[in-house]
Amino acid sequence: MRIHIHQQRLGAALQQVQRAVSAHSTMPILGGIKLTADVDGLRLMATNHEIAVETYLAADSDETLSIEAPGSIVLPARYFVELVRKLPDPWVHLAVQQPYSVQITSAKAAFLLHGFDPEEFPRLPQITSDQPFLIYSDNLKDAIRQTVVAIAAEETRPVLTGLCMKFDSDSITFIGTDSHRLASRKLFLQGGPEGASETAVVPGKSVHELARLLPEDDTPVAMTIADNTLLVSSETTRFFTRLLEGQYPDTSKIIPTTFKTRIHIRRDPFASALERALLIAREMQNQVVRLQLQSDRIELSAHSHDVGRVSEQVPLDQFSGDALTIAFNGKYMLDAVRSFDGEQLTVDFTGTMSPMVLRPTDGQEYLHLVLPVRTV
C-alpha cells in the first residue's frame, strides 16, 4: 500500500472510525484502525465487537487522495490518530513496509509506525438489503437525541438500557424508558420495505455513538436489520451495532388518553425554574420538585432540610381543567423539557398519582411521560 493523502481528509475519516476502536481490549489489534487501499480509494474501519464503523474515501472525488499502490494494514489508533493531527505539512505519504509497519512522511518528518496483520482483523458482518428503511440523517439524529435521555442507566432490566426502534413500512417509532419516565417519537420514512414490522433494541452506548456520527444535515441514510445487528449506512459510511436481546415491554397502554388538567407553558422559563428548584432538590432522594397548578398561576417549589428551600412562580400561557398539586423527580422533568425544540409545551395531568404527558403544542408525533412521586 502506498498512498498520498491530504491530512485534513484523513483526519476527518479517522475521527469517524476511531469511535469504534476498542481502547482497553485484551486483543491489541482491536485498538487498531484497518486501512485498505484499492485502485479507487481508501477504506478505513474499526470495531470493538459491539459497534463497527467503516468509511470510504474515493480517490477520484477530488485531488486530496491518490493511490500509488493498493494494499492493507492495521495501525494502532492511539498513535496514528494523534500523529496525523500533528503532522508538519498538509500532505502525508503512507507506504506499507513488510512486515506490518508503515512509513509515514510529511515535510521533513519521517515516522515508522508498527501495525498489525490486516488478515487478522475481524470481518464486518455481511449485511445487504435491497429494500432498507430510508431516512434523513438530521431527522434520525433528532429522534435519537429526544428519546435516548429516558433510557435506563442501571442494568436491573437490561433491555431498558437500550433504545427501542419499531420499524414499519412507513415509519420508525423510537421509545426509551427507565420505567419512571418514557419518551416516544415517531418519524415518517422516505421509504421502507412493504408490510415491514420489526423491532430493534439498540444498546444505549451504541445509540450515542451513532448520534455523534450522523451529520446534522439531510444526508440520506439507509437502515437495515439482520443477524441481530443494525446497519446504518450513508453513501460513504457504514455503522454496525449489535442489538440487545429480550422482549421490550409494551408501553402503549401506559400513555393516558384523557386528561383533567392541561397547561400550555413556555419551554425556556420552565426549564430555568426547574434548574433552580433542582439546586435545592438535587441531593435528595428522587430529587423531588413540587408543582402547584391554579387557573391563574403555577408555582414550582422544592425544599431540603439541610440546604434550604425555593419557590418560584412560572409564566403560564394557558390553563384548563382542575387545580392540582403534583410532585415529581425534577431531573427527569428537566430532561424531558430540554428535549423539546419548540418554544411552547403542552402538559397534561390526570391526577396527583398519574403520569404527566408533555408534548410540543403543535405536534403529536413526540411525547415525554413522567411519573409523579409520592410525597408525605
Add this chain to the structure above:
Amino acid sequence: MRIHIHQQRLGAALQQVQRAVSAHSTMPILGGIKLTADVDGLRLMATNHEIAVETYLAADSDETLSIEAPGSIVLPARYFVELVRKLPDPWVHLAVQQPYSVQITSAKAAFLLHGFDPEEFPRLPQITSDQPFLIYSDNLKDAIRQTVVAIAAEETRPVLTGLCMKFDSDSITFIGTDSHRLASRKLFLQGGPEGASETAVVPGKSVHELARLLPEDDTPVAMTIADNTLLVSSETTRFFTRLLEGQYPDTSKIIPTTFKTRIHIRRDPFASALERALLIAREMQNQVVRLQLQSDRIELSAHSHDVGRVSEQVPLDQFSGDALTIAFNGKYMLDAVRSFDGEQLTVDFTGTMSPMVLRPTDGQEYLHLVLPVRTV
C-alpha cells in the same frame, strides 16, 4: 445583613474567592464563603487552611451594590455560587434571617439557603507591612507560569514541590526544580524594602491558584512575607498562602557558565517537532528524545521497540562550536521550550553529559536548564 447587588458583580467576586473553598473538609464551614457587609461595601472570603482569598466590593464605586443593613453570614459555596449563576434576573437581594440563613430573591424566585455562624469562620492572618515588594500583576503571572512547570510533582523532597521566590530590595528570583530540570526567572520590582533578603517556598498548588487569580494586566500588587505566610494583595483582593518549610537547595552552582556548542533555534517549529518525537517516546521510561547537532543541520529522533521510530530535521538559525549528540527527556524539553514567549531561543551545550541551558535569544533574566539522560 441586607444587600442589593448585581448578579454579575457578585458572580465575579465569588469566582475569585471560591478557589480557596475547601471542597472535602471535615469542617463543613470551610466549604463556605463568608460575606460581611459594612456600610461601605461587601467583603467575601474563603479559606482551606492552605490558602485564603478575600475580596472587597465597594458600595460606592458604581451602582451595582447597595447596602441596606450591615451584617455577616457564611454560605455553602457549592450551592450559593451556582445559585447566583442561575438567577432569573440581573439583580439579587440578600437578607440574612436568624439563625444563619439567607433569603435570596431575584425576580419571582425566592430561596432560603441555610448557612453557618460567621463567628465560627477562621480569621485570616493579621499581616501588614508598610514596605511590601511591589510588582505588576501580569509580570508576576508570567514569571510563575514560566517557572512552575519545573517544580517536582512527587513528594520525595517536599521542598521541591514548591516554587522558590528569593526576594531582595530590587528583584524577585523565581526558581523551580525537580532535580532533573530547573527554571529560573528574575523580575525587577517597582519597589521593595531596603536591604531585604528573604526566601519563600510557595506550595505548587497555591502557586497555581495565585496565577489563576492574578489579572492579565498591570494592576499593581504588593507581596509581603510574615509568619510563614505569603500575602499577595491588590487594591481589592488579598491572597494568603502558607509557605513550605525546609531548606531550598542552592541552585546557583549547577548552571554552567561556559559552553562548547550554541544554537539559535525558532521556538514553534522546535516545539512541534518535539511533540512529534514524543508521540513515539512518551510511553518509554524517561521519554528519551535524541538531538544530533551538526554545523549545517540538527535532527530530532526517537525510537521505541513497540511503537516505531521518528526522525526529523529541524530548522536551525545559527550554530557555533562542536558537533554533538545528546539525549534528554523530551517532555521536560518541550515544557521548557513552550514556557518561552519569544520567537527564538538560544540553547547552550557543554557536552553529552552536561546540562543544556535554554534562554531567550534577547534576554538574560530567564533560563531553563534540562539535564541529559544517559542512553545505551
